[in-house]
Amino acid sequence: MLLCIDCGNTNTVFSVWDGEKFIATFRTATEHTRTADQYFVWFSTLMDHEQLSVNVSECIISSTVPRVVFNLRVLCDRYFGTRPLVVGKPECLLPTESRVDDGTIVGPDRLVNTAGAYDRHGGDLIVVDFGTATTFDVVATDGAYVGGVIAPGVNLSLEALHQAAAALPHIDVTKPNVVIGTNTVTCMQSGVFWGYIGLVREVCDRIRTEYAASWNADMRVIGTGGLAPLFSSGDVLFDQIEDDLTMHGLTVIHKYNKDKNPT
Structure with a gap:
């Protein structure tokens, strides 16, 4: 196994x-x-x-x-x-090599998400991963990783806010009932939740526009990471949510290498 x-x-x-x-x-x-x-x-x-x-x-x-x-x-x-x-070592082959600036080292997590998303959904994708950082990976028609966006992660942003402002407490990430908070906690929850809804929507819209101008193709958005379902509940952000995308990508890359080197 x-x-x-x-x-x-x-x-x-x-x-x-x-x-x-x-x-x-x-x-x-x-x-x-x-x-x-x-x-x-x-x-x-x-x-x-x-x-x-x-x-x-x-x-x-x-x-x-x-x-x-x-x-x-x-x-x-x-x-x-x-x-x-x-993943990321020279002996680990990728189904499709990345197309980025020379000398750029692409994070293994982004390579794995790309492989997993392409295997399940084909190309022309934006993969949004809610991890320590919130990353946006652009998957081309042929399955190549061709770039993306890195933004601070949700919990990382909350921790920075708490550390920089002593009066602001630690809070749970949740969807607030209203946008206008009436106490410190609900104000913070609203700012984080709706702020990240806006971040994801705006970044994806701009990627789509830029991608369409270069490749003349529509894009689908795949959400992954533990917070993807929560943020999807606030708006129609994703065409599909995958809770095991990274792990699936690992199986895809492993199979590809095994097929190439069957010994």
């Missing part, structure tokens, strides 16, 4: 793929000091709790935090007896 590992700036997700579906998904906080042994104890304990017994024989890793990759490699080698495929 295939173990897919997606390491983001905030959380790390492990999912086990049996060739047809994900049979287990576990999430933990990203900590660069966590050792391979600690990862294995955490993972195996949760697998035992779910009463799952699987033979992991292959692994693929996507990580936006370079410092954790070494220990994840050791985990795969020591406990699963396999050399992991690492």
